[in-house]
Amino acid sequence: MTGLSPAEWRRLAESPLYLDQTEAKIEVDQKDVELFYLPLAESILKQVDPKSRLMVCVAGPPGSGKTIFATLLVSVINLLKKQDYAVYVGLDGWHYPNTYLDTHTILIGGELIPLRKIKGAPETFDSKAALSCLQRIRQGESVRFPIYSRELHDPIKDKGSVEPFHQVVVIEGNYLLLDEDPWKLFFPLFDICIFLEIETSRLLDGLRERHRRGGKNTDLIAHHMLSVDLPNIVRVKSGVNNAQVIVHKADNRRITSIEWKK
Numbered sequence: 001m002t003g004l005s006p007a008e009w010r011r012l013a014e015s016p017l018y019l020d021q022t023e024a025k026i027e028v029d030q031k032d033v034e035l036f037y038l039p040l041a042e043s044i045l046k047q048v049d050p051k052s053r054l055m056v057c058v059a060g061p062p063g064s065g066k067t068i069f070a071t072l073l074v075s076v077i078n079l080l081k082k083q084d085y086a087v088y089v090g091l092d093g094w095h096y097p098n099t100y101l102d103t104h105t106i107l108i109g110g111e112l113i114p115l116r117k118i119k120g121a122p123e124t125f126d127s128k129a130a131l132s133c134l135q136r137i138r139q140g141e142s143v144r145f146p147i148y149s150r151e152l153h154d155p156i157k158d159k160g161s162v163e164p165f166h167q168v169v170v171i172e173g174n175y176l177l178l179d180e181d182p183w184k185l186f187f188p189l190f191d192i193c194i195f196l197e198i199e200t201s202r203l204l205d206g207l208r209e210r211h212r213r214g215g216k217n218t219d220l221i222a223h224h225m226l227s228v229d230l231p232n233i234v235r236v237k238s239g240v241n242n243a244q245v246i247v248h249k250a251d252n253r254r255i256t257s258i259e260w261k262k
Contacts, residue, residue: 004034004079012079027253033076036255040245041076043260044192048167053140055189058172059243060196061236062120062229063207065252067092069196070172077168087166089137091173093146093155094130095119118228122175122235127182137162137169138189174232177239187242195243198251200233206252 004012012028048054058070070088077086096104101116106123115124136143147159162169175183177193187193207229211221240246246259 004030004038008079009033012075015075028072032255033072036247036258037072037076038080040258041073041080044073044168045077045080047191050167053138053166054168054191055134055138056168056170057176057186057190057193057243058170058196059174059177059193059236059239060247061198061200061203061233062174063203063210063233063252064196064198064249065206066172066174066196068253069247070170074168074170084163084165086168086170087160087162089134089145089160089162089169089171090148091125091130091171091176092148093160094126094133095148095155096124096126098154120174120228121232122178122183125175131182131185134171134186134189140164174236175239177242178235179239179242192245193243194245194247195240196247196249197237197240198249200230202249202251203233204229 009030012033015028044054044056056073058066058073060066067090070090074086074088078084096115098116098119101119101124102114104115105112106115106118108118118124133143133145137145141162142164143162144158145160145162146155146157148155171190176186176190177195178184179187204225207225208221211224216224244261246261247255248257248259250256
């Protein structure tokens, strides 16, 4: 491991890294970068084949800090390569728009309810469109993809792009490692699979704060966490066995260790 020079560290610390089309700046911790992100980035770069893109999956339950983790990982890779070499793609961009969620229903417990009420559950994603896009990225194409805005609470069509010079693509999402239809169709696309592991109680604390920042009242937060977040956490954690790298976290930001499975 080479470590970062003072100039490289300043460049990373001053990078304009923001959370999902918001003005919320991602804080960069030098110790975390040097202990965890840097060695992981170096390990990933060793597996790059110049003849094809390297696809890295970052999965984990809601509230585990996947977006921040993937964004920082991409930034460190680009810093090491001294060029725009890696790019971040978030599964949240394939949320169905709110107009769709409001006009389509799902049967739960014998009752038809609008998809909007379970937004964030697997059924509220356009998995076919996501799979098609990632397959094109895997094939080396130049691709436009949607990005989810946490300010609009809706996806923005064609906001992001993967260009021919992007050799590493980091794809982040809750359900990418689930061993069930349709998500198990995604698994063959990935060269390296990373799972963020964190205690459920810590996840719920972070999600509660996220909902609060999004403007939800206390009753709505409690209902959403019980009906959507908690079931999703249990469901997503089953995918940990499909990962080669386990990132153990104390909360949605702090990493405690990284485990490479044999």
